[in-house]
Amino acid sequence: MDPLLDIARQHDLVVIEDTAQAHGARYKDRLAGTIGDVGCFSFYPGKNLGAYGDAGGLITNDSAILEKVRMLRDHGVRPGGKKFYYEAIGFNHRMDGFQGAVLGVKLKKLDAWNDQRRAHADQYRQLLGDIADIRLPQEASYARSVYHLFVLRVPDREKLASALQGAGIATAVQYPFPLHLTPAYAHLGFKKGDLPVFEKVCAEIISLPMFAELTEAQITDVAGAIQGFYSR
Numbered sequence: 001m002d003p004l005l006d007i008a009r010q011h012d013l014v015v016i017e018d019t020a021q022a023h024g025a026r027y028k029d030r031l032a033g034t035i036g037d038v039g040c041f042s043f044y045p046g047k048n049l050g051a052y053g054d055a056g057g058l059i060t061n062d063s064a065i066l067e068k069v070r071m072l073r074d075h076g077v078r079p080g081g082k083k084f085y086y087e088a089i090g091f092n093h094r095m096d097g098f099q100g101a102v103l104g105v106k107l108k109k110l111d112a113w114n115d116q117r118r119a120h121a122d123q124y125r126q127l128l129g130d131i132a133d134i135r136l137p138q139e140a141s142y143a144r145s146v147y148h149l150f151v152l153r154v155p156d157r158e159k160l161a162s163a164l165q166g167a168g169i170a171t172a173v174q175y176p177f178p179l180h181l182t183p184a185y186a187h188l189g190f191k192k193g194d195l196p197v198f199e200k201v202c203a204e205i206i207s208l209p210m211f212a213e214l215t216e217a218q219i220t221d222v223a224g225a226i227q228g229f230y231s232r
């Protein structure tokens, strides 16, 4: 973030953090979402802090941005302003009160859940560290990850995935399609091979089971199945 903030300062840019997987994560002791001008959180049910349906939120210290996004989420009506009096063209992005109630309860548990995820990541790293074909996620010395995902890089992802599937272990690929090769960004004119590192990583990543309630025994089972696959 520091190099990014430097560039932003030089060019008078606003920095918006995508913190959708980073609830409680830290960069040099600063909480993700508080480093740039705005931090955007997803409360999709599967996130570290998830609602009981779709939800999201943002944090900012900039009162002008705050006023504006509050207006935009409610069809352009200024908070505390006249009902049905539209000062901008906005959206229906109000969060259900019900989701807020769920999130209020779960927020108190977030730190404990994140600690559990971190312990799971340590256990995975201990058990999988000796397998030459696997590249494990590493944590920079200045960072504190909250392991929304635990993503390996392997050369033979599809085979590993189907071996684990056969052992009753679900995996996922987050995310399989490099954005520059999706129809949504076709207008930018990129073609296969233009971003070789990105494309290679997309083809190698595989996410292992990761959630707070995982048990040590379950992680041992997952690691055992992976060890079995690579010792064949």
Ligand SMILES: *Cc1c(COP(=O)(O)O)cnc(C)c1O
Binding pocket: 018, 020, 021, 041, 042, 043, 044, 055, 056
């Ligand atoms: C989940 C996620 C999003 C999207 O969140 P929504 O709640 O669907 O808007 C964006 N960025 C990252 C990195 C995510 O993980």
